Amino acid sequence: MDSWATFGGDLHLDLTAGRTRGLGLRAALKDALREAVRTGRLARGTRLPSSRELSRDLGIARNTVAEAYAQLVAEGWLASRQGSGTVVADRGTPSDPAPRPVAPRGPAVRHDLLPGRPDLSRFPRSAWLAAARRALASAPHEAFGYTDPRGRIELRRALADYLARVRGVRTDPDRLVVCSGYTQGLGLLCEVLRTQDHGRVAVEEYGLPPQQAVIDAKGLTVVPLSLDGAGARTDLLPGTGAAAAVLTPAHQFPTGVALRADRRAAAVAWARESGGLVVEDDYDGEFRYDRQPVGALQALDPERVVYAGTASKSLAPGLRLGWLALPGSLVGPVVRQKELADGQHAVIDQLTLAELITSGAYDRHVRRSRLVYRRRRDRLVAVLAERAPEVRVTGISAGLHAVLELPPGSLDEEELVRQAAWLGLSLNSVGWCRTPAAGPEQERPASLVIGYATPPDHGFEAALDALCTLVRL
CATH class of the missing domain: 1.10.10.10 (Winged helix-like DNA-binding domain superfamily/Winged helix DNA-binding domain)
Structure with a gap:
């Protein structure tokens, strides 16, 4: 025994x-x-x-x-x-492991105003569940096996139609690759550039630090492009020696400006003449409030511009759903890198998003969200105009964030962020978004990046109260 x-x-x-x-x-x-x-x-x-x-x-x-x-x-x-x-039993004897020491913490975050995030309480749970049920009921058995690394054909077809209709993107399902959000998509493109012996990537001098970290991690050199009120200085691209340029043309992050028409044309002209590549990060292009959104830059030349989109802003970042609309010459190399990265993306989420789009539920959700976020931005502007009129809200009326430019004599940005933490506010400064390779920063007003879409409805007014207290310090 x-x-x-x-x-x-x-x-x-x-x-x-x-x-x-x-x-x-x-x-x-x-x-x-x-x-x-x-x-x-x-x-x-x-x-x-x-x-x-x-x-x-x-x-x-x-x-x-x-x-x-x-x-x-x-x-x-x-x-x-x-x-x-x-x-x-709960013995509580001395032989029990000693409790771990707890590090001292600052005040708890009560109001999240970090940019780039939607109101997660608005995720369309009922519509998503209904779409998942329909998608699972109609999916072929082979859908749950090892499938095309580009993504399920149902989603690629739905995206091709949707992007053409809403953003003017010129593509077809065979040129679309579904990935785990924009970060993975950018990483795949950087891997392709590295294997093709390209070493330099131009980025806007202000952007998302995680994006710059991805480029660095792939062994590529970041080359900053200066910004002004018309967007990135794409006329400077010929002198950068870059093989690719990553841009946010519809709504620059974080400054909030749209890339002017002549600079859009200059970016495409540079790509054609140099054989370079433009990566269009269209992270929140569906959310324009004062007019119809400007169409995607990719439509000017689908063979020289990669269109990168995501569901992180329209639905939720936790879905990890993004897509690349690729030039024909890049489909094979990117797919090979995708196979090495993870082979394929989660099938059920792809089928569900495809059903959500084709049923019209996705359009309805975006329209409702657009109305909510427009009202929030308007409310932010109105409250600041009443209670802190010296603070200037900059950027176009679009997206999920706004930049607040503070008057001369205000606290510097680092101190503002520290004071915000003590008020229970979580937010970023414009300086946090600066590309390290850009070198010394020119003098500019202290500015904060405010994600007005992030708080749930019931907490939005309290967040505005705390923000007004901060900017009046």
Whole structure:
């Protein structure tokens, strides 16, 4: 019996140690349980199998297990409750592991105004669930196997139609690659550039630090492009030596300006003449409030511009759904990198998003969200005009964030962010978004990037109150 009656199901009780010391089965079982509790492998509150189940698992008499349990209950190692079975007792003895020291924390975050995030409470749960049910009911069996690394054809077809209709993107399903958000898509493109011996990538001098980190991590050199009120200085691209330029033409992050028409044309002209590549990060292009959104830059030359889109702003970043509309020459190289990265993306989410788009539910959700976020931006502007008129809101009426330019004599940005933390506000400064390679920063007003879409509806006014307190310091 000793050769096989060793482990007790999921408890992994080793009786051999006790048996080799000459203990009987009951004593060996008590010893093994006691050691498991003492070392913390069986945590307090863990429910143990019934005596019948454990005796079956160990191949020993049920009475032996019941007696071992009873003895350990009497000793205080276990506890027995009517209707709840036997559990590991909360002994609170000095032999318990000492609690970990807790690092001191600052004030809790009560108001999240970080940019680039939608109001997660607005995620269309009912519509998503209904779309998932329809998608699962109609999906072919092969959809749940290893499929095309570009993504499910249902989603690529839906995206091709949607992007053409809403953003003017010129593509087809064969040129679309579904990826785990924009970050992975950018990483795939950087890997392709690296394998083709391209070493330099131009980026706007203010942008998202994680984006710059991805480029750095792929071994490429970041070359900053200066910005002004008309967007990135794409006329400077010929002098950068870059093989690619990453731009946010519809709504520059974080400054909030749109790339002027002549600079859009200059970017495409540079790509054609140099053989370079423009990566268009259209992170929130669907959210323009004062007019119809400007169409995608990609439409000017689909063979020289990669269009990168995402559901992170329209639905939720937790979905990890993004897409690249690629020039024909890049489909093969990017797909090869995608196969090396993760082979394919989660199928059920792809099928659900495809159904959400084709059913019209996605359009309805975006329209509702656009109305909510427009009202929030208008409310932000109105409250500041009333309570802090010296603060200037800059950028076009679009997206999920705004930049607040503070008057001369205000606290510097680092101090503002520290004071915001003590007020329970989480936010970013414009300086946080500066590309490290851009070098010394020219003098400019202290400015904050405010994600007005992030708080839930019930917390928005309180967040505005705290923000007004901060900018008046």
